[in-house]
Amino acid sequence: MHEQRLSILKNKMKDADGFLMTNSMNIGYFTGFFPGFPSLLFVPKDGEAVLFVSRADAASAEEKCRFRVEVVGKESYVEKLRELLRPGFRKIGVEESLEAGFFSRLKKEFPEVSFDFFNDPWVIRSIKSAEEIKVIQKAIEIAEAGLKAAVEAVGVGVRECDVAAEAEYEMRRLGAESFPFDTIVASGSRGASPHAICGNRKIKRGDAVVIDLGARYRHYCSDITRTVIVGGNEKMEKALSLVISAQEVALSMIKPEVACSELDLSARRILENEGYDKYFLHSLGHGIGLDVHEPPSISSTSNELLRERMVFTVEPGVYLHGLGGVRVEDVVLVEKKKGRVLTKLPKDLFI
Numbered sequence: 012m013h014e015q016r017l018s019i020l021k022n023k024m025k026d027a028d029g030f031l032m033t034n035s036m037n038i039g040y041f042t043g044f045f046p047g048f049p050s051l052l053f054v055p056k057d058g059e060a061v062l063f064v065s066r067a068d069a070a071s072a073e074e075k076c077r078f079r080v081e082v083v084g085k086e087s088y089v090e091k092l093r094e095l096l097r098p099g100f101r102k103i104g105v106e107e108s109l110e111a112g113f114f115s116r117l118k119k120e121f122p123e124v125s126f127d128f129f130n131d132p133w134v135i136r137s138i139k140s141a142e143e144i145k146v147i148q149k150a151i152e153i154a155e156a157g158l159k160a161a162v163e164a165v166g167v168g169v170r171e172c173d174v175a176a177e178a179e180y181e182m183r184r185l186g187a188e189s190f191p192f193d194t195i196v197a198s199g200s201r202g203a204s205p206h207a208i209c210g211n212r213k214i215k216r217g218d219a220v221v222i223d224l225g226a227r228y229r230h231y232c233s234d235i236t237r238t239v240i241v242g243g244n245e246k247m248e249k250a251l252s253l254v255i256s257a258q259e260v261a262l263s264m265i266k267p268e269v270a271c272s273e274l275d276l277s278a279r280r281i282l283e284n285e286g287y288d289k290y291f292l293h294s295l296g297h298g299i300g301l302d303v304h305e306p307p308s309i310s311s312t313s314n315e316l317l318r319e320r321m322v323f324t325v326e327p328g329v330y331l332h333g334l335g336g337v338r339v340e341d342v343v344l345v346e347k348k349k350g351r352v353l354t355k356l357p358k359d360l361f362i
């Protein structure tokens with residue numbers, strides 16, 4: 012499997028002599044070993060890949076990495092790299108996320124080499140294998156159980172952080188390794204901010220409560236949002252049903268070759284009909300996998316096309332300043348002719 016992933020990468024190198032990676036998720040994806048400390052993977056176009064790891068990672072890297080492992084001791088990564096960069100290497104691809112300090116060090120140490128940015132590792136990662144889809148499905152099941160536990164905990168007078176605690180406890184019990192982002196429980200006016208985490212605010216009657224959480228399982232992430240309206244609140248209920256319709260329209264359009272921007276715009280148009288598009292403050296969704304946010308970007312400015320076996324979120328929201336917010340988020344898999352929603356939790360969770 013990892014040999015195959017590396018050969019896909021090598022095929023994308025074109026005129027580059029090799030590819031240098033420091034991103035731990037990329038390294039994990041291509042080698043099978045997810046480093047806990049700074050590491051460097053060098054993949055020459057011709058020849059053997061080498062993973063440089065720190066002494067702290069040495070034992071587990073040797074156990075899990077499918078390729079040659081070199082332990083970096085007192086010497087620096089750059090010195091190790093010098094042994095590998097054969098004279099004649101002219102162009103090396105580096106990740107777009109490469110740390111600026113390390114990038115300028117590389118340019119200084121190897122003036123004869125041009126280091127060009129590539130995003131191929133993420134493009135390759137955006138197409139999921141059957142095995143990856145299974146693992147994501149499990150991460151989703153854990154998050155759904157967490158969300159259910161959160162919804163059961165919601166009530167008048169209950170603090171947001173107590174709702175989050177119930178969700179996280181349930182997810183941990185079900186095997187969540189960690190949480191890919193801070194659990195969001197944002198009630199009442201706090202919900203008007205799309206990324207409010209949870210606070211000490213006590214939930215009141217009439218509040219819309221946005222619950223957005225995820226779990227990490229065998230390195231893969233899930234990300235789900237549901238909004239619960241406590242007691243009645245006509246305005247927020249209307250906003251929520253509008254957001255649900257916007258999501259349904261976007262979901263119905265999913266199939267290979269559709270432009271990601273078109274999905275975003277289709278949801279935005281539904282909100283626009285009611286004059287709510289100006290309250291939709293973020294893009295429609297994002298790819299999900301080893302990272303909770305990865306390509307494809309489902310936004311109005313995205314130039315990517317959907318491809319079979321991409322997995323991403325669809326999460327329209329409406330945020331009314333001073334009043335509150337509503338958002339629903341599901342994870343979808345692109346199949347041959349349509350999108351398959353991997354999330355099963357019902358959407359209209361009025362209580």
Ligand SMILES: [Mn+2]
Binds near residue numbers: 297340
């Ligand atoms: Mn999300």
